[in-house]
Amino acid sequence: MDDRQEWRDFALTHVEYLSGDFIGKTLCLFSLLPQAMIVSIVTLVVFKRDLHTISFALGVAVCELLNIMLKHWIREERPARKRTSFGHYGMPSDHAQISWFMAGYLTLFLLVRVYLQYHTWWQVVCGGGVGLALAVVWFILVHYVFTPCFPQIVQWRVCELLLICDTTxxxxxxxxxxxxxxxxxxxxxxxxxxxxxxx
Missing domain, CATH: 1.20.5 (Single alpha-helices involved in coiled-coils or other helix-helix interfaces)
Incomplete structure (x- = not known):
């Protein structure tokens, strides 16, 4: 892509695309999917109050915290063309990590963050790998460690006050x-x- 081309902000986000690039603009929309998925999960937690949904939401939060820690530990810069005001480090890709953790939209996110030059292919692959590994570990914890405790947890007074239930x-x-x-x-x-x- 030509460095002389003008980069434009996508409205209400910090994601940029090249002026006149329809594919880039479309992929900007898809880059918002992790945020939409997180809003959906929070909505489910608030309205369903089910321990499995709460556990999944906690896993997403753990995944995001792990991403922040890894970025500050690895300290790998974003691609040379894409220095942003919302995050200096690009490794691992938080979009790829969250997407893999939620087991969705893999192909789109591999294209989105590389095509728009926010991450290199290697950053996206590493983010995907960390997200997938954490998803497996978290799934094992929830289903083999936490779930057997759910019947006792829902008996806690705080769970009764918050109407938290176990639908296992x-x-x-x-x-x-x-x-x-x-x-x-x-x-x-x-x-x-x-x-x-x-x-």
């Missing part, structure tokens, strides 16, 4: 919620309108 033994949480809400709504309807029982 429920095979289809959506159907369970639907059936229980439907049953409760019908029971309340009968209490409000006793004459509707005969209908």
């Amino acid at each position: 033994l429920i095979p289809c949480v959506m159907w369970f919620e639907y059936a229980n809400i439907r049953q409760e709504a019908r029971a309340r309807q009968r209490k409000l309108h006793p004459s509707s029982k005969s209908q």
Whole structure:
């Protein structure tokens, strides 16, 4: 790519693309997927309050903290063309690491951070490797160490106050919620309108 071309900021982000580069602008949008996924996870935690969802969210937080520590330990610069105000070090790629941790969008993120010159291929591969390794370790911890403790954890007073639940033994949480809400709504309807029982 020509150094003389003008780089433009994508609105509401710190991601840049070359002026007139449709692919670059499109990939800028895709580079926001980790943030959208994190917002989705936080929303699920707030509304579902399920220990598996909370554990996954904690894993994402651990992954991000590990990325920050690795960047400051390795101290590898970003590609020469891309010195940014939001992060001096590029190794490992936080986008690649979080994406691999969440097991999604691998191909897009490999293209996004390299194409836009925020990371080298090696930084993206390393970020992906760290994210994948942490995902495996975290999965083992959650399912073999934490999950057996969930029945005791939900008994804690703080969990009762925050309405935190354990859905480990429920095979289809959506159907369970639907059936229980439907049953409760019908029971309340009968209490409000006793004459509707005969209908």
